[in-house]
Amino acid sequence: MTDQNKGGADQHPRRRGQGELEGQVLAVLRQAPKAVTAAWVQDRLSGDLAYTTVMTILTRLHAKDAVARQRVGRSFEWTPVADEAGLAALRMRRVLDAETDRGAVLASFVTVLSPTDERLLRDLLVQAPGEEEDR
Incomplete structure (x- = not known):
C-alpha cells in the first residue's frame, strides 16, 4: 500500500483557499521597493505559477482597487493600494453591497x-x- 501523502507520484497539489493567492500577491507587492512588473511578482511567489496566472490575479486586484497600475512601455508596473486586511474588507463590502x-x-x-x-x-x-x- 502506498502513502500518497508522502510524495508519491499520485499526490495532488493542495488547492488554495479563496483569496489566498491574492493575499500572496499583495504581500509580495508590499515588499517591493517601488512599482514592479508582473514578472517581478512571479519570480518572488512560491510555486510554479504561470505568468498569465499572475497577470490574472493582478488584474482582479486592480478591479477591486487593491492595486494600482501604471503603463510603462507595453506593460504595466504595479503597486499595492491595500494590504491583506484591506482586501478582506473590500470582499466584505462587496458581499454587503x-x-x-x-x-x-x-x-x-x-x-x-x-x-x-x-x-x-x-x-x-x-x-x-x-x-x-x-x-
Missing part, C-alpha cells in the same frame, strides 16, 4: 461575533471619524 437588506445582513453578522470581536467592533466604531447621517 450585493444584498438588498443591508440592515438584516449587518444584524446577522453582529449576532455571530464572539464577545471579544463585538467589543473590538464597538471600540472601532467609537473611534471612527463622524460621518453625515443622510448620505
Whole structure:
C-alpha cells in the first residue's frame, strides 16, 4: 500500500483557499521597493505559477482597487493600494453591497461575533471619524 501523502507520484497539489493567492500577491507587492512588473511578482511567489496566472490575479486586484497600475512601455508596473486586511474588507463590502437588506445582513453578522470581536467592533466604531447621517 502506498502513502500518497508522502510524495508519491499520485499526490495532488493542495488547492488554495479563496483569496489566498491574492493575499500572496499583495504581500509580495508590499515588499517591493517601488512599482514592479508582473514578472517581478512571479519570480518572488512560491510555486510554479504561470505568468498569465499572475497577470490574472493582478488584474482582479486592480478591479477591486487593491492595486494600482501604471503603463510603462507595453506593460504595466504595479503597486499595492491595500494590504491583506484591506482586501478582506473590500470582499466584505462587496458581499454587503450585493444584498438588498443591508440592515438584516449587518444584524446577522453582529449576532455571530464572539464577545471579544463585538467589543473590538464597538471600540472601532467609537473611534471612527463622524460621518453625515443622510448620505
